[in-house]
Amino acid sequence: MTASIQLQRAPEVQYLLRIGDTALILAQRLGEWCGHAPVLEEDIALANMALDLIGQSRALLTRAGQLGGQGFDEDQLAFLRDERDYFNATIAELPRGDFAFTVLRNLIVATWAKLLWERLLDSSDAEVSAIAGKAVKEARYHQQHAADWVVRLADGTAESRRRIDDALATIWRFAAELFDSDAVDAAAHAAGIGPRFAELREPWLAEMTAVFDEAGLAVPADSAFRSTGTRGVHSEHMGFILAEMQHLQRAFPGGVW
Amino acid sequence: MSLVEATTSPRVSSAWQVLATVLDPEVPAVSVCDLGIVRDVIDHHGDALEIVLTPTYSGCPATEVIEHDVLAAIAAAGLGPARVSLRRAPAWTTDWISAEGKRKLLAYGIVPPGPATATEVPIRFIPRAAKTVALPCPRCGSHHTERLAAFGSTACKATWRCLDCREPFEHFKPI
Numbered sequence: 001m002t003a004s005i006q007l008q009r010a011p012e013v014q015y016l017l018r019i020g021d022t023a024l025i026l027a028q029r030l031g032e033w034c035g036h037a038p039v040l041e042e043d044i045a046l047a048n049m050a051l052d053l054i055g056q057s058r059a060l061l062t063r064a065g066q067l068g069g070q071g072f073d074e075d076q077l078a079f080l081r082d083e084r085d086y087f088n089a090t091i092a093e094l095p096r097g098d099f100a101f102t103v104l105r106n107l108i109v110a111t112w113a114k115l116l117w118e119r120l121l122d123s124s125d126a127e128v129s130a131i132a133g134k135a136v137k138e139a140r141y142h143q144q145h146a147a148d149w150v151v152r153l154a155d156g157t158a159e160s161r162r163r164i165d166d167a168l169a170t171i172w173r174f175a176a177e178l179f180d181s182d183a184v185d186a187a188a189h190a191a192g193i194g195p196r197f198a199e200l201r202e203p204w205l206a207e208m209t210a211v212f213d214e215a216g217l218a219v220p221a222d223s224a225f226r227s228t229g230t231r232g233v234h235s236e237h238m239g240f241i242l243a244e245m246q247h248l249q250r251a252f253p254g255g256v257w
Numbered sequence: 258m259s260l261v262e263a264t265t266s267p268r269v270s271s272a273w274q275v276l277a278t279v280l281d282p283e284v285p286a287v288s289v290c291d292l293g294i295v296r297d298v299i300d301h302h303g304d305a306l307e308i309v310l311t312p313t314y315s316g317c318p319a320t321e322v323i324e325h326d327v328l329a330a331i332a333a334a335g336l337g338p339a340r341v342s343l344r345r346a347p348a349w350t351t352d353w354i355s356a357e358g359k360r361k362l363l364a365y366g367i368v369p370p371g372p373a374t375a376t377e378v379p380i381r382f383i384p385r386a387a388k389t390v391a392l393p394c395p396r397c398g399s400h401h402t403e404r405l406a407a408f409g410s411t412a413c414k415a416t417w418r419c420l421d422c423r424e425p426f427e428h429f430k431p432i
Contacts, residue, residue, distance in 0.1 A: 055316025
């Protein structure tokens with residue numbers, strides 16, 4: 001077995017990993033649909049979006065490794081970090097649920113990501129800005145795809161409506177974490193790397209409301225509940241994802257295709 | 258600088274000719290030059306030839322194959338040693354696909370992308386009763402077509418079908 005790497009939690013590294021890990025872990029959940037989606041076209045769409053997210057994540061993890069000064073590459077960061085050193089928002093690691101849950105989560109995360117990438121275009125870090133230039137285009141497609149499905153399910157049959165209602169009741173409280181600000185994003189913002197996450201909340205809610213209006217869904221009330229994945233404290237689901245994702249590199253250190 | 262070199266170094270102009278024959282592994286009807294993936298060829302005299310590539314999508318699995326194919330073609334033409342460097346910014350756009358590349362895509366059965374700027378709107382919903390703008394079928398030319406899915410066999414394409422000749426076809430999405 002390969003020992004876990006120990007991350008020094010420099011704020012700019014943790015900031016980039018919050019974004020990169022959210023993409024990486026959501027990609028694992030989307031990848032689970034491969035071979036299981038309700039129709040072939042959506043099977044392909046979800047796998048395609050998972051690929052985009054893995055590509056974005058690879059670029060961000062690589063950059064985080066460079067900024068951290070510990071010499072870690074993307075593979076070490078993905079495969080050799082323990083759970084507490086993963087900083088994805090908890091919403092990304094929740095089990096994939098049904099298709100309604102999946103597209104609603106995609107809408108929440110893609111809308112956040114699109115607004116975030118738009119801000120990261122102006123990053124003081126040229127590499128982050130370059131990554132954003134590509135990713136923002138992909139996030140637009142992800143958001144549009146998810147928004148179309150949320151409207152279609154909410155305005156579909158009684159069964160599809162029930163499923164989107166259930167998904168909304170389950171997931172909404174996990175969205176709040178995406179907009180939590182703390183010392184990490186304060187430091188990243190001060191360095192010009194990217195925005196405070198709290199700044200994204202208002203435009204995000206406006207775009208979510210536009211979709212919900214079209215879908216005939218009401219924006220749920222805020223909850224006092226806060227998930228804490230971005231601080232490294234995850235739900236019980238995270239360990240299972242890492243166990244599956246990291247098994248090969250842990251069992252066969254340095255193994256390549 | 259590189260533009261000047263492109264016109265002055267025989268090695269560079271030979272390399273461009275070779276690269277124009279390297280096909281995209283996912284869409285083997287067009288070359289990496291047609292797609293606008295090759296951004297620059299730089300002759301570091303007495304050193305490796307540098308081929309500058311801009312990846313299409315963040316997660317495009319063809320990127321590594323393209324790097325390999327490019328280096329293999331340069332080596333086979335005796336223009337090596339060469340190395341590939343990736344340039345992320347400015348981000349690749351379908352606007353970089355050449356007119357020739359778009360013509361080849363259409364002949365291959367893939368409707369080429371329109372201008373990418375048209376996609377940069379927030380979120381849009383198509384009124385349920387309204388007819389969407391239909392793409393012409395690349396086989397029979399009919400506009401009686403419909404989109405089946407926003408994604409296709411690769412992330413860069415959407416899946417459509419023709420309601421007249423009944424053939425499915427793909428659309429290279431503007432991005």
